Amino acid sequence: MKNLIKSIVSLVCICSVVAVLMALTNAFTAPIIAKNEAQKANAALLEVLPDGGSFEEIDLSTYTLPKTVTAAYRAENGGYVVKLTTTGYSNGLILMCGIRADGTISGVACLASTETLGHEKTYGQNLVDKTADTIMSVDIVSGATKTTGAMRDAVRDALNATIILGGGSIDIRTEEEILADNLAQALPAANGEFEKYFFVEVVEGVDAIYLAKNQSGAVCVVGEQFIAVDAEGNVITECDAALAASVTAAVETISATETTDIDVTAYNPAPKTPLYYVESAKRTATGNYILEMRAVGYGILGGDSYHPASGEYILIRVSLTKEGRIIDCLTLSQAETDGVGSVCADEKFYGQFDGKTQDNYENVDAITITTNGYKEAIGRAFEAVKFLEGEAQE
Amino acid sequence: MKNNGNLSIFANGILKENPVLVLILGTCPTLATTTNVFGAFGMGIAALLVLVCSNFLISLLRKVIPNNVRIPCYIVIIAGFVTVVEMLVKAFLPALYELLGVYLALIVVNCIILGRAEMFASKNTVGKSVLDGLGMGIGFTLALCAMATIREVFGAASFAGIAIPFLADYKIEFLVKAPGGMVVYGLLIALVYVLTSGKAPQKKKFACTGCPGAEFCKPEACTMEKEEA
Numbered sequence: 001m002k003n004l005i006k007s008i009v010s011l012v013c014i015c016s017v018v019a020v021l022m023a024l025t026n027a028f029t030a031p032i033i034a035k036n037e038a039q040k041a042n043a044a045l046l047e048v049l050p051d052g053g054s055f056e057e058i059d060l061s062t063y064t065l066p067k068t069v070t071a072a073y074r075a076e077n078g079g080y081v082v083k084l085t086t087t088g089y090s091n092g093l094i095l096m097c098g099i100r101a102d103g104t105i106s107g108v109a110c111l112a113s114t115e116t117l118g119h120e121k122t123y124g125q126n127l128v129d130k131t132a133d134t135i136m137s138v139d140i141v142s143g144a145t146k147t148t149g150a151m152r153d154a155v156r157d158a159l160n161a162t163i164i165l166g167g168g169s170i171d172i173r174t175e176e177e178i179l180a181d182n183l184a185q186a187l188p189a190a191n192g193e194f195e196k197y198f199f200v201e202v203v204e205g206v207d208a209i210y211l212a213k214n215q216s217g218a219v220c221v222v223g224e225q226f227i228a229v230d231a232e233g234n235v236i237t238e239c240d241a242a243l244a245a246s247v248t249a250a251v252e253t254i255s256a257t258e259t260t261d262i263d264v265t266a267y268n269p270a271p272k273t274p275l276y277y278v279e280s281a282k283r284t285a286t287g288n289y290i291l292e293m294r295a296v297g298y299g300i301l302g303g304d305s306y307h308p309a310s311g312e313y314i315l316i317r318v319s320l321t322k323e324g325r326i327i328d329c330l331t332l333s334q335a336e337t338d339g340v341g342s343v344c345a346d347e348k349f350y351g352q353f354d355g356k357t358q359d360n361y362e363n364v365d366a367i368t369i370t371t372n373g374y375k376e377a378i379g380r381a382f383e384a385v386k387f388l389e390g391e392a393q394e
Numbered sequence: 395m396k397n398n399g400n401l402s403i404f405a406n407g408i409l410k411e412n413p414v415l416v417l418i419l420g421t422c423p424t425l426a427t428t429t430n431v432f433g434a435f436g437m438g439i440a441a442l443l444v445l446v447c448s449n450f451l452i453s454l455l456r457k458v459i460p461n462n463v464r465i466p467c468y469i470v471i472i473a474g475f476v477t478v479v480e481m482l483v484k485a486f487l488p489a490l491y492e493l494l495g496v497y498l499a500l501i502v503v504n505c506i507i508l509g510r511a512e513m514f515a516s517k518n519t520v521g522k523s524v525l526d527g528l529g530m531g532i533g534f535t536l537a538l539c540a541m542a543t544i545r546e547v548f549g550a551a552s553f554a555g556i557a558i559p560f561l562a563d564y565k566i567e568f569l570v571k572a573p574g575g576m577v578v579y580g581l582l583i584a585l586v587y588v589l590t591s592g593k594a595p596q597k598k599k600f601a602c603t604g605c606p607g608a609e610f611c612k613p614e615a616c617t618m619e620k621e622e623a
Contacts, residue, residue: 003460003462007460007462007463010458010459010460010463010467011463011466011467011470014455014459014467014470014471018470018473018474019474021474021478022474022477022478022481025477025482026481028485029481029482029484029485032485032486033484036484036485036488040488
């Protein structure tokens with residue numbers, strides 16, 4: 001027992017003395033180490049803004065900046081260095097961007113990345129001397145679009161951030177955020193929750209309709225205008241009578257839509273009819289068709305060690321008039337390669353098919369297995385409508 | 395006579411009982427930090443400082459430290475000094491700090507330091523322990539510098555970072571890599587063996603006391619036990 005206590009006491013004493021010794025050394029060296037590290041950090045900043053002199057970190061909490069901006073430093077000469085964290089092909093692409101006082105880019109360096117091809121190391125060179133107005137004209141590198149596209153967007157964010165930090169103002173919202181803000185403003189009762197209406201009838205004079213998820217009404221987009229309609233169909237946004245009339249007509253048209261199911265399995269599987277790739281089909285009261293098509297993309301045909309095939313079709317909803325003209329098109333589900341084939345879920349891609357017929361749908365550009373398969377499925381939708389019309393005639 | 399004894403304690407570490415080349419201790423930092431003379435010298439001096447300080451303190455406390463907790467006590471003392479040295483290097487020699495990286499902190503588990511604490515400082519007076527630490531530290535530094543000189547001059551055609559132009563075309567890059575380090579290490583051990591042949595301490599002088607496997611050894615395999623018996 002005595003031995004045990006002696007052991008404990010001596011070990012505790014030695015530990016305490018050593019701790020005090022370390023604390024004293026730390027108190028002495030810590031400021032010097034901090035100064036060294038600051039110098040090192042300053043050197044890193046000088047790399048992207050060589051004539052910056054000394055730097056002072058800016059407190060970002062008082063500014064509303066793009067999400068990619070994680071830190072910003074103001075240089076002695078009026079320039080800025082902005083630290084950016086973005087997602088290229090994978091998470092954690094960290095960039096340092098130097099911007100001169102005149103708003104041109106002086107350098108872009110990649111601090112950390114897990115990209116596959118290494119373009120992030122060199123692409124920054126292409127952005128040097130660009131400004132907020134000219135940066136989007138720089139081409140991204142084909143085959144490394146995710147990496148270089150994300151880099152370019154992040155550097156544009158940096159340029160926008162310096163405008164804000166310099167006391168200016170600029171709209172940094174994304175297209176989606178702008179749309180969401182406009183919708184919420186037009187119909188506050190919807191609490192910002194909208195669902196885009198899928199057109200099954202030809203509606204003139206209205207570009208898009210967003211239905212409030214809580215049934216409180218709808219917002220019609222006409223050009224730049226957002227016209228709200230309440231649950232009873234009354235136009236509640238102030239606008240001229242003609243516009244109000246066309247919006248009312250559009251809402252009446254879409255709320256009168258009734259559909260009947262067509263049993264596609266009756267035509268499948270053999271012999272293969274044009275309905276083979278049709279998942280489901282509906283006919284509206286006015287004779288239009290709503291088809292859900294299976295498209296054969298990379299998920300079925302492709303697959304390598306990097307991007308294994310998912311084994312899933314792309315599911316497309318497409319509405320057509322009985323004459324075979326596309327009214328609306330929407331990708332319901334897809335499991336294509338992220339960042340490559342997954343563009344088929346982007347409205348910018350499938351929106352191109354709106355208004356197309358069998359004669360001109362080929363004009364839509366398609367270069368990947370996914371988009372080619374998509375186009376083929378759209379082609380089959382025209383065939384299916386012809387077939388179903390033929391059946392209906394009989 | 396007394397002076398002679400002290401001198402030999404000091405001199406032992408440099409050649410006859412050189413920790414790296416004769417006792418074969420601390421091989422890990424030896425191989426890792428000898429690609430560059432600057433790094434090797436820095437490592438040697440850092441280890442020397444820790445060795446002298448820890449030998450001093452352990453020897454001073456040798457009668458206070460209870461036998462059953464002596465290893466934790468040594469480790470705490472050594473780790474404390476290593477941390478102090480590390481902070482000083484980081485503050486005043488940041489370039490060396492970057493160069494040595496993790497190996498600076500790993501001096502804590504350097505066999506030489508713990509070995510000298512256990513084998514020498516815990517049994518001898520403060521003065522002798524400090525001399526032993528100095529000798530061993532200088533021996534370690536010299537061995538590291540010798541090895542680093544060979545590896546850097548012939549492997550990278552430079553000395554302490556200064557390029558040697560006429561060797562640039564005859565670099566043996568193998569020497570800078572780990573296997574090359576092993577080969578140089580082996581050759582140096584052989585050289586020291588030849589130089590000290592007959593004078594180097596035989597196994598019995600440092601065998602079982604410092605050997606972690608001593609307790610599990612077959613008694614017949616251990617020459618020291620036999621001879622002492």
